[in-house]
Amino acid sequence: MMRISIPLFLILSVFIVPLVTAQLKVGFYSATCPRAEQIVRQVVQKRFAADRSITAAFLRMYFHDCFVRGCDASILIDSTPKKQSEKDAGPNQTVRGFEIIDEIKTNLEAACPSKVSCADIIALATRDSVSLAGGPSYQIPTGRRDGLVSNPNDVNLPGPTVSVSQALQIFKAKKLTLNDMVTLLGGHSVGIAHCNFFQDRLSNFQGTGKPDSTMDPVLVSKLTRVCATQPGTAFLDQNTSFILDNEFYNQIKKKRGVMQIDQQLALDASSAPIVNNLAKNPAMFKNNFAAALVKLGNVGALVGQAGEIRKKCNVFNKKGT
Structure with a gap:
């Protein structure tokens, strides 16, 4: 019988994206942190009532995060004197809303420590702010994990003058x-x-x-x-x-x-x-x-045991790069 050899990259291109999508699911935290989405929504509602521009801020944060290393919250990492992060890249200089993510994370850690990823907080906060601004109300799968790399050299986003x-x-x-x-x-x-x-x-x-x-x-x-x-x-x-x-x-x-x-x-x-x-x-x-x-939100999402669940969204738990 003739054996057909299929290149590994073809197998990966067919199966990796569906596999990631399958591991993300609506209501991922229903057992481990039942109030997770409610906690996110409460903070976003409070902030939106004071500043309607947060919808644009979250959409930009979500896009800039997912388009670099995937939706892994790498955009949230603070730079240190020894190591720059994505926040230092030119296109991210005007990204804002980080303090809202930090407030949500603090509330989630108080309710259910080390359960909800910062990557999911970005996705959920974006969803809630979109709805508050008159956009669609929709469900979004969760289960992303946080990345361990944040490098300004990885930031290559389409600029306003591209065709x-x-x-x-x-x-x-x-x-x-x-x-x-x-x-x-x-x-x-x-x-x-x-x-x-x-x-x-x-x-x-x-x-x-x-x-x-x-x-x-x-x-x-x-x-x-x-x-x-x-x-x-x-x-x-x-x-x-x-x-x-x-x-x-x-x-x-x-x-x-x-x-x-x-x-x-x-x-x-x-x-x-x-x-x-x-x-x-x-x-x-x-x-x-x-x-x-x-x-x-599916782009480059880390699932399973990849990455980590950060205790604070602006710093790695482990030694990141």
């Missing part, structure tokens, strides 16, 4: 599709951007000496005034800036995308049909956004 095709290659490397990418960027519905991320579009775009022709001139004038002050920031959704809805897509269809990559979603032939569908169908956006956030 749709360039961004897609980065998303594909994380097993995410074009539809996932366009949908997840809808999180910009509640985000802000600092002027240095888009100021080149306002006056001398790509050395032309003129504003970016793909931006609404009225928005160019508005943002020019905003960026004349320091520090200047602008809402990425110029209409429903604190509501997580599909209005972001209607804005970019009107050439009112603040960041270049956002505007290109509405112009690129590959992504424009998705933008059009999401712009006219709020229910589709909510369903797709929830599904994409759950899928993002």
Whole structure:
């Protein structure tokens, strides 16, 4: 009988992702820490009541964590005098909300010590803040464990000036599709951007000496005034800036995308049909956004005995790297 040899990398590519997904499950802490999700929700509700911008903060934290080494809470580790962490990487300098994660972790440790991972806290806090901001209410599997590595050199995130095709290659490397990418960027519905991320579009775009022709001139004038002050920031959704809805897509269809990559979603032939569908169908956006956030939460998740459950989210229990 002929024996067929299958390369190991093919076996792994087929089975690793489904295996991880199978080990994550909704209600993972129902026996070990029954109030875990309630404890997370209570803190998030309290913080959201005081500051609605935490939704954007958590979405950014979740994305920046999962896109580096996977959803392993490596973004939460503090740097030390001898060792820098992901927090020191340029793209993470404006990530915020760490103190909320710390408050949640303190409450969880008091209720059930060493049971709930910091990686799951990020995923659950993001879910709860999304719902509070008018986005979808959804269940997300838990059971992630915390990583033992946090290295700023690993941080390689798509920047605001990349093309749709360039961004897609980065998303594909994380097993995410074009539809996932366009949908997840809808999180910009509640985000802000600092002027240095888009100021080149306002006056001398790509050395032309003129504003970016793909931006609404009225928005160019508005943002020019905003960026004349320091520090200047602008809402990425110029209409429903604190509501997580599909209005972001209607804005970019009107050439009112603040960041270049956002505007290109509405112009690129590959992504424009998705933008059009999401712009006219709020229910589709909510369903797709929830599904994409759950899928993002599977990226590189540590399960079983991998990693650890940190006692404090900003430091390793063991000697990390």
